Amino acid sequence: MLLSPQAEKNWEGLCSVLEDVLEDQSHRQLFAVELGSGTGQHVIRFAQKMPFITWQPSDINEESLNSIKAYIAATHAKNVQEPAHLDASEPWEQWAGLHRSSCDVIVAINLLQYSSFKTAQGVFTGAGQILRQNGLLMTYGLYAINGTITPSCNEDLDAELRKRNPEWGLPDMDVLIVSHIR
Secondary structure: OOOOHHHHHHHHHHHHHHHHHHHHHOOOOEEEEEEOOOOOHHHHHHHHHOOOEEEEEEEOOHHHHHHHHHHHHHHOOOOEOOOEEOOOOOOHHHOOOOOOOOEEEEEEEOOHHHOOHHHHHHHHHHHHHHEEEEEEEEEEOOOEEOOEOOOHHHHHHHHHHHHHOOOOOOOEHHHHHHHHHO
């Protein structure tokens, strides 16, 4: 199993937000997809705290998929499906057999800064197709706003990410919004 100290640090806050937003729907069974599940720590914790949601973890990386499987086995999570290989930059029809209007929730945690703009476009386009009416897309991560990154430590992270891969970096909220309004 892979272990991310950052995931251990922030899962409770993220889970609290999800619980608050989904509280009025806890009387029915929901279906959620986590894009870029990474280690699997978030999806397992979310599943434990919100048993009314069936979770579909996914990732593009084989090592991450194996880690997610290990977390599922270690925790005996009943409401987490086997992880699926999913590349959000691909057309939504190729998203692990997910069907139009089949999801109540899509979660993408720290995915967009480690992805190309094509992936970000894919996340929003795919979510528009597979989310049910009134479904929820929750992204979490660091973002630029109108070209500005604050504080300076986030500028350093952006530079480091772009050095690792020129297509990565903190996405600009304004660019994401404008590109999906059309």
